[in-house]
Amino acid sequence: MSSSQLLSIVTFIYGLSAVLYITAWIFEKPFPGKVATWTAVIGVGGNILGILLRWVETYKVGYGHAPLSNLYESLVFFAWCIVALYLYIEYRYRNRTIGAFVVPLAFLAMAYASLSPNISDRIQPLIPALQSNWLIAHVITCFFGYAGFAVAFGISIMYITKQRRTAAEGPVLAHVPGTETLDDLTHKMVQFGFLFLTAGIITGAVWANSAWGRYWGWDPKETWSLITWFIYATLLHARLMRGWRGRKIAYVSIIGFIAVLFTYFGVNLLPGLHSYGTQ
Amino acid sequence: MKKEERSSIRFIDMTWEFFISLRLTVVLLFTLAATSIIGTLIPQNESREAYIQAFGEFWYRVFYVLDIFDMYYSWWFQLLLLLLTANIVACSIDRLSSLWKTIFVKSPPFRQGMFRKESLKEDFTIDRPADQLRSTYERVIGKAFRYNRTEPSETGYFIYAEKGRLTRLGVYIVHLSVVLLLIGGIIGSLFGFEGFVNIPEGESARVIQIRNSNQTRALDFEIRCDDFDVSFYRTGMPKEYRSSLVILEAGRPVAEKDIVVNDPLRYRGVNIFQSSYGQVPPDVRTLQEAGVELSFKSLESGMVYTRKIQMNRPAPLPEGRGEIVLKNFQSSYVFMGQRDIGPTLVGAITPSEGEPLELVLPLRFPNFDRMMTRMKEGRRFVITVHGFPQRYYTGLQVTRDPGVPVVYIGFVFMILGCLVTFFMSHQRICIEVVEKGKQQSRVIVSGNTNKNTIGMEKQVRRLSRILHGVGPAGPIPSKAGEIG
C-alpha cells in the first residue's frame, strides 16, 4: 500500500471518529464516545504511519527528504497534530465532548488534502530554497502551534454554543464541561499555540537569515504569521484585564484561528515568496 | 507648590498612567495586527507606474501620502512600534518595582491574607497530637518546596512553604525580548545594508546595488565568480544553484567557497547568498576570444559542415566555395531599418565567383538565414550559428546586519520567557496545624499561586491527602516528591 492510499483511509477513519464524537455528544451516550476515542487512536496511528511510509517512499524515488515540503504533506501533518493534541486533552480532562468540535477539523484537513483537485499528493523533489534542516524545525513548530489554536478554536465554538443554550438549558450541552474549565482550557491551548507559533516564527526567521541574509522581509506569509501572533498576544493580555473572560476571549480565539487559516491558505491568493500551495 | 508646577506633575502622572495601562497594550497589539494587513494586500515597493495602473492617479496620491507603499517602514507604523516599546518598558518598570520585594527577599513574608481562596483549601482531622506531626510534615513539605519555615501560633503552628518565586520574572524576560528584537532591528537598519550584485562567470565585482533604492555601495573587498552551475532533477525542477566564489583583497585571494542556496559565504560581517542567475548576453570580447561555431548546410549536396570561425579573420567556405568573414557583433540589430532582431553577428561572404554578399546571423532566430538564402542569388549554404560561448552570471544577495546577534538573543529570551511564564508558577502553601484535644489535630492546607489556579487546586488536594496519610513514625511516602 502506498502512503497516499493509507492516508486516504485515515481520512475516512477521522470522518468516522468525528461522526461518533458528535453522535455521543448529541445523544449523550457514552458508548459511541468510547468507540470514537478508539477510532481516533487508530486514525492517529495510521496517520503517523502514513507520514513515515511517505518518508521511506521519498528515499525510494531518490529524493530523500522529510515529508513536510508541500501543501499536501503539511495538511497531513497538521491533521496528525490536531488529533494527537486532542487525544492528550481528552486523556487529561476525561471529557469527550470537545472531540465533537475538534476531530472534524482534522477530518476536514485530511479530506482537503486527499480530495482537492488543486493539491497533488505526488512526491516531489525539494527545490534549492527548501533544502535546509531548518525546514523541518520550522514546519513542525508552526503546525504544533496551529494545532493548539485549532483545539482552542473548537473549544471556543463549544463555549459560545454552551452559553447560548444555558438559558434554554437544553439537554445537548449538559455534558459539556463547565464554562470555567473551558475558559481555562482555551487559555492553555492558546498558550501552547502561542509558544509554538513563536518558535515557528523564530525558526523561520533564523532560516531566512541563513538562506537569504534577512531574518525578516515583510513578505505576506511572514506578515500574516505576525498578524496571527499579535492577535493571540492581544488575547493573552486582554485576559489579564478586568472583565475579559469567557465569551469575549472565545471570540478573539475565533478571530485568531481565522488569521491562522488565512496565514496557511489565504496568503497564496496574495503576491509572495513562500512556496507552499503554489503547486 | 505653584499652580503650573502642579499641573505639570499631573501631566507627567497622566502620561505615566497612559503608558502603564494594559488597555493601551491590547489596543496597540490589535492595531498592529489590523494595520499590518494593508501591506499584504497592497504589494510593497513596486514602481510608481505599476501603482498608478492598479489604483489610478487619485488613490496613488492618497496611498503615497500615507506611505502605504512602504508601510512597514512608514513613520506611523514605526510610531506604533515605538509606543509598544514605551508601553512595555513603562509597564515593566511599574510592575517590577512593586514585585521586587516579593522576588528578592531572604525570608519571604507570609500573611494569612494570602491564603483566603476557598477553592485552594483542604481541611481534615487526624488522630495525632500536633507536635508529633511537626517534624514529619516539615520533611514532607521540605521535599516538595524549595523554601519552608515554621511559625508557632496560639493554638499550634503554621508551616509556610513556597517555590518558583523567580518564575515571576518570566513575563519580564518575554517583554525584554520584544525590546531586544526592536533594538536589533534598529541597529540593522542603521548600520546594515541589503543589496545585490550580478557577476558574470570569470569576472569580479566590488560595487553592489542597494535593494529598493537607486544607491550603490562599494565593498571593502572584491567578489569574483569563477564558475556558476545549475543542475536539474529529472522532472525539470531545479536541484541546485552553485557559484564558486573567491574573495579578493587588494587583488589577492583571501577566501573562497562554493555557495549554494541555504549555504552562503560569510566574510568580515558581510554575507553573500546565492539568489538568482541568468545568461550573460554574448559580447564582442568573449566572441573574439572564443570564436563562433557555425554550421553550413550545402544547398546542392545537402551536406552539413561545422566550422569554428574567429572574428575578423577570413575563413574558407566548405567545398572550396569562397570565403567567409565575421566582422562584427551587435547586441541589437535593426534589420532593413524596420525591425530589431536582437543580438546579431554581421559578416560577409565572398563566393568564389560573383559579388560579396552581406551575412546577417541573428542569435535569436536560427532560421533567419534560410530565408535569406532563398531571397538572394549566389548563396550556396544555409548558415546557422551553431555554438557561441554561453556564459552565466550569478545573482548574489549581499547583506550585512550587525543587529542579528541582538535579535537572536531576543529569540532565545522570548522562548525561555514563554516557557517559564506558561508552564511554571509561584506557588505558596500554608499548613495550619491546630491542637484539638490531647490526641487530635486539625490540619488546614491552603495554597496561593500567581496563575494556574486549577492546577494548584489539584496540588492542594493531593498534598492534603498525603499529609492525612502520614503518621509520625511512618516513612515519607514517595509521592511527596512528586508534588509540584
Ligand code: HEM
Ligand atoms: C509583542 C509584545 C508583547 C508580547 C509578545 C507579550 C507577551 C506576554 C505574555 C506571553 C504574557 C503572559 C500572559 C499569560 O500569563 O498568559 C504577558 C503578560 C503581561 N504583559 Fe505582555 N507582551 C507584549 C507586550 C506587552 C506590553 C506592551 C505591555 C505593557 C503594558 C505588556 C504587559 C504585560 C503584563 C502586565 C502582563 C501580565 C504579567 C503578570 O501576569 O503579572 N505586555 N505578555
